[in-house]
Amino acid sequence: MTQWLRELLFLPERASTFADRVDALHYQVFLTTMGVWAVITLVMGYFFVRFRRKRVEQSTEPFHPPLSMEVFFVAVPLVVFLGWFTIGFRDFTWYRNPPPDAIDVYATGKKWMWKFTYPEGPNAIDTLHVPVGRPVRVLITSRDVIHSFFVPAFRVKQDAIPGRYTETWFIATRTGVFDVFCAEYCGLSHSRMLGKVVVMPVEEFEDWRAAEREQSFAARLDADPTRDEARATLVTQGERLALEKGCGRCHTVDGTPHLGPTWRGLYRSMQTLTTGENVVADEAYLTRSMMNPGAQKVAGYFTDMPSYFGLLTNAEAAALVEYIKSLKGEEPAPGAMR
Amino acid sequence: MSPAESAHFPRWHFFNQTTGVMSWLTTLDHKRIALMYFGAVVSALILGGLLALGIRLELFNPEPSLVDAQTYNRLFTLHGMVMVFLFMVPAIPAVFGNFFLPMMLGAKDVAFPRLNLASFYIYVTGALFTLWAIVHGGVDTGWTFYVPYSTTSVVAVAPVMLGIFIVGLSSILTGLNFIVTTHTLRAPGLNWGRLPLFVWNLYGTSIISVLATPVIGIVALLVAAEIIFGFGLFDPARGGDPVLFQHLFWFYSHPVVYVMVLPAMGVVSEVFATFCRRQIFGYKMLAVATLGIALVGFFVWGHHLFVAGQSTFDAGIFGVLSMLVGVFTAIKVFNWVMTLYKGAVDFTVPFALACFFLYFLIFGGMTGIALAVISLDVHWHDTYYVVAHFHFVMVGSVMMAFLAAVHYWFPKMFGRMYSERVALSAVAFIFIGFNLTFVPQFLLGNMGMPRRYHQYLPMFQSLNVASTMGAFILGLGMFLSLFALLWALKWGAVAGDNPFHSRGYEWNTASPPVQHNFHTPQVIVDGPHNYEGPPAAQPTAKVAHGVE
Numbered sequence: 093m094t095q096w097l098r099e100l101l102f103l104p105e106r107a108s109t110f111a112d113r114v115d116a117l118h119y120q121v122f123l124t125t126m127g128v129w130a131v132i133t134l135v136m137g138y139f140f141v142r143f144r145r146k147r148v149e150q151s152t153e154p155f156h157p158p159l160s161m162e163v164f165f166v167a168v169p170l171v172v173f174l175g176w177f178t179i180g181f182r183d184f185t186w187y188r189n190p191p192p193d194a195i196d197v198y199a200t201g202k203k204w205m206w207k208f209t210y211p212e213g214p215n216a217i218d219t220l221h222v223p224v225g226r227p228v229r230v231l232i233t234s235r236d237v238i239h240s241f242f243v244p245a246f247r248v249k250q251d252a253i254p255g256r257y258t259e260t261w262f263i264a265t266r267t268g269v270f271d272v273f274c275a276e277y278c279g280l281s282h283s284r285m286l287g288k289v290v291v292m293p294v295e296e297f298e299d300w301r302a303a304e305r306e307q308s309f310a311a312r313l314d315a316d317p318t319r320d321e322a323r324a325t326l327v328t329q330g331e332r333l334a335l336e337k338g339c340g341r342c343h344t345v346d347g348t349p350h351l352g353p354t355w356r357g358l359y360r361s362m363q364t365l366t367t368g369e370n371v372v373a374d375e376a377y378l379t380r381s382m383m384n385p386g387a388q389k390v391a392g393y394f395t396d397m398p399s400y401f402g403l404l405t406n407a408e409a410a411a412l413v414e415y416i417k418s419l420k421g422e423e424p425a426p427g428a429m430r
Numbered sequence: 431m432s433p434a435e436s437a438h439f440p441r442w443h444f445f446n447q448t449t450g451v452m453s454w455l456t457t458l459d460h461k462r463i464a465l466m467y468f469g470a471v472v473s474a475l476i477l478g479g480l481l482a483l484g485i486r487l488e489l490f491n492p493e494p495s496l497v498d499a500q501t502y503n504r505l506f507t508l509h510g511m512v513m514v515f516l517f518m519v520p521a522i523p524a525v526f527g528n529f530f531l532p533m534m535l536g537a538k539d540v541a542f543p544r545l546n547l548a549s550f551y552i553y554v555t556g557a558l559f560t561l562w563a564i565v566h567g568g569v570d571t572g573w574t575f576y577v578p579y580s581t582t583s584v585v586a587v588a589p590v591m592l593g594i595f596i597v598g599l600s601s602i603l604t605g606l607n608f609i610v611t612t613h614t615l616r617a618p619g620l621n622w623g624r625l626p627l628f629v630w631n632l633y634g635t636s637i638i639s640v641l642a643t644p645v646i647g648i649v650a651l652l653v654a655a656e657i658i659f660g661f662g663l664f665d666p667a668r669g670g671d672p673v674l675f676q677h678l679f680w681f682y683s684h685p686v687v688y689v690m691v692l693p694a695m696g697v698v699s700e701v702f703a704t705f706c707r708r709q710i711f712g713y714k715m716l717a718v719a720t721l722g723i724a725l726v727g728f729f730v731w732g733h734h735l736f737v738a739g740q741s742t743f744d745a746g747i748f749g750v751l752s753m754l755v756g757v758f759t760a761i762k763v764f765n766w767v768m769t770l771y772k773g774a775v776d777f778t779v780p781f782a783l784a785c786f787f788l789y790f791l792i793f794g795g796m797t798g799i800a801l802a803v804i805s806l807d808v809h810w811h812d813t814y815y816v817v818a819h820f821h822f823v824m825v826g827s828v829m830m831a832f833l834a835a836v837h838y839w840f841p842k843m844f845g846r847m848y849s850e851r852v853a854l855s856a857v858a859f860i861f862i863g864f865n866l867t868f869v870p871q872f873l874l875g876n877m878g879m880p881r882r883y884h885q886y887l888p889m890f891q892s893l894n895v896a897s898t899m900g901a902f903i904l905g906l907g908m909f910l911s912l913f914a915l916l917w918a919l920k921w922g923a924v925a926g927d928n929p930f931h932s933r934g935y936e937w938n939t940a941s942p943p944v945q946h947n948f949h950t951p952q953v954i955v956d957g958p959h960n961y962e963g964p965p966a967a968q969p970t971a972k973v974a975h976g977v978e
């Protein structure tokens with residue numbers, strides 16, 4: 093039945109756990125819609141035949157609907173629609189909360205391509221490799237205008253907004269190659285901003301990633317053997333940047349607060365803001381703290397965090413975020429690498 | 431219902447009481463202003479329709495064929511702007527609202543006839559200015575102007591927004607005029623409980639226009655300020671927030687959907703009442719639902735931002751409120767259906783169109799509800815599913831209602847009758863063509879084809895071909911319909927004052943009416959569309975009225 097419905101509705105094959113949820117609700121909505129239409133058509137058809145006009149100036153009696161009928165007319169759509177809303181909202185909440193053990197990938201939209209970056213390499217243009225059966229979180233931003241990362245087979249979509257990070261995630265349920273589209277109109281070649289997601293078995297994915305990393309190290313070393321940071325991962329890049337940009341004047345990495353809060357154990361911790369609000373220090377929050385620190389200030393600090401907007405590129409911000417994320421737990425860092 | 435053979439055409443009516451081009455251009459008669467609007471919006475419709483056919487032709491092939499990407503992007507921008515701002519928004523209120531609001535109130539004219547004429551000229555100025563700005567500036571942003579695309583690419587977006595605001599100003603003025611007219615010019619005995627539903631819907635529409643339109647003006651000013659003075663309002667490169675723009679834009683543009691839909695609902699209420707010979711079932715519920723839509727419609731704009739990075743909580747709020755709008759609409763659908771019950775149903779062209787309206791509203795509305803179910807929207811957002819949904823609502827139901835209004839009031843406005851058979855076949859073409867155009871687009875959306883695509887993957891082709899064929903059938907139907915009406919204007923049979931035997935207040939006078947609408951002052955003793963017992967003596971004087 094569901095297979096048949098999927099084909100009838102031209103839905104792409106389902107390749108993520110979220111897709112199963114979406115389609116289940118979609119079928120319910122679709123069947124109800126058709127049912128409603130059929131009932132209304134039948135009732136109208138019956139009335140049409142039964143109450144055809146017989147005389148030109150035929151007179152009719154007014155009919156005042158009883159209260160029960162009015163209540164019925166309000167209650168039925170209300171209950172049905174709120175029911176759908178509840179299921180949809182439940183699924184959406186689930187979708188908006190990626191599990192903590194998800195693999196992270198950065199996706200950057202740019203006219204007119206997607207760049208995918210793993211925190212510790214490699215990079216790829218337009219093709220995203222992911223393991224099957226593992227949660228993968230995609231942290232999305234854009235370097236120019238708004239784009240939207242859309243994988244129909246996973247039923248996921250998220251706008252890529254310049255100057256901030258948004259996220260989506262999925263667990264791919266089958267291996268294969270799936271289309272990536274840009275769903276937000278972004279100009280001339282919007283319709284050619286195409287990508288692919290390659291879903292691989294886990295071991296194959298690990299092998300692929302290791303091989304790619306080796307290869308890109310080699311390639312970069314070849315290009316410039318003197319540059320030590322050619323080996324740099326996002327984390328070590330971030331560490332270097334923190335030095336260069338002088339974040340250390342106010343932040344520590346050993347767990348003690350200085351002019352600003354420490355970065356150790358900051359990621360995913362709960363921060364109390366000057367407004368009294370509590371927020372989780374996720375990627376979006378960390379990025380905002382650098383780009384627009386005035387928006388959400390941590391309570392208890394007298395110095396103002398300077399804005400690094402325009403001073404840090406998106407890639408640098410991502411590297412800093414990765415570095416902060418790598419500073420877990422209480423004890424001093426044995427090494428910056430995860 | 432065929433017009434009586436012996437029907438007479440009144441000697442004097444608003445067409446011949448004064449003559450000459452200047453008597454039209456400087457007229458203060460709401461009926462003439464309405465007809466001038468009629469000419470203007472139909473021109474916009476033809477322009478927008480031809481653009482749509484161009485777009486569909488390009489999409490016949492997956493590869494670029496007729497036009498390059500840039501031209502294509504400009505085409506769909508122009509199509510969207512013309513259809514939304516120059517046709518849909520003014521279509522029913524400015525044409526049929528202007529013509530029939532005073533007549534339904536038993537009044538001689540609207541409250542501010544001069545302002546009414548000014549609205550028309552403001553509309554024409556704004557329309558021409560907008561068209562010039564789009565073509566001259568080569569605007570290719572789509573009708574939604576999302577920043578930073580619209581502010582960073584070298585196109586002149588601010589003048590376009592100014593143009594839209596000018597057009598909007600005209601609907602603000604029309605709206606104010608309608609509100610004041612409804613409050614002050616009701617004939618003796620016409621209390622709020624007796625207002626025709628068309629008037630209720632115009633009233634709701636006017637409130638929305640007056641409250642929402644200023645926002646687009648503000649947005650235009652902000653965009654202009656950003657471009658000219660370099661303020662960082664929306665452009666992230668200057669510290670602005672692009673999503674703020676989307677909020678402001680939809681705060682205006684979502685309610686505007688109801689500016690288009692509410693008058694359509696009003697028309698259909700009149701048509702069902704007349705051809706079922708019943709006041710609409712649940713009149714009060716319908717009036718309340720109308721105001722409910724007008725009110726709640728202001729608080730659902732966030733359903734356009736479910737995947738734009740809005741918080742989960744916000745999404746939930748906007749999701750629930752969107753469901754409420756759906757409930758109000760569903761109530762209306764039930765009430766229209768129940769109007770047939772124990773009525774005396776007459777099958778005519780306007781009645782068929784009203785049924786088609788219902789059909790499109792059911793599917794357009796239910797797919798809208800589906801889109802507002804947040805988890806489903808994640809897949810459908812910005813795909814052809816959305817395109818198909820809003821075309822079902824706007825082109826499907828609103829266009830059907832517009833055509834229903836044309837066919838229902840044609841004899842009232844012009845005193846002549848079109849050929850039912852030709853009109854019906856045109857309508858059949860329109861209905862079939864419409865379905866063939868947009869049902870495949872729902873399926874394309876399911877497949878995941880994003881909107882605003884100049885070229886597409888080969889797997890999308892068969893459905894696109896079907897859609898293009900449908901568009902041409904639809905276009906054929908529209909032109910057939912246009913010719914049938916133009917023909918009837920000159921050679922149609924004389925209709926008589928009330929060929930449909932309607933008991934709506936606007937039929938209490940000759941067709942076409944005289945300059946001041948009624949020969950005798952109106953006193954309302956009964957609700958509209960009361961078909962109990964024999965018709966009340968209609969105060970239609972057979973004596974011709976001279977020029978006043």
Ligand SMILES: [Cu+2]
Pocket residue numbers: 238239240274275276277278279282283285
């Ligand atoms: Cu795009």
Ligand SMILES: [Cu+2]
Pocket residue numbers: 683684687730731733734
């Ligand atoms: Cu909306």
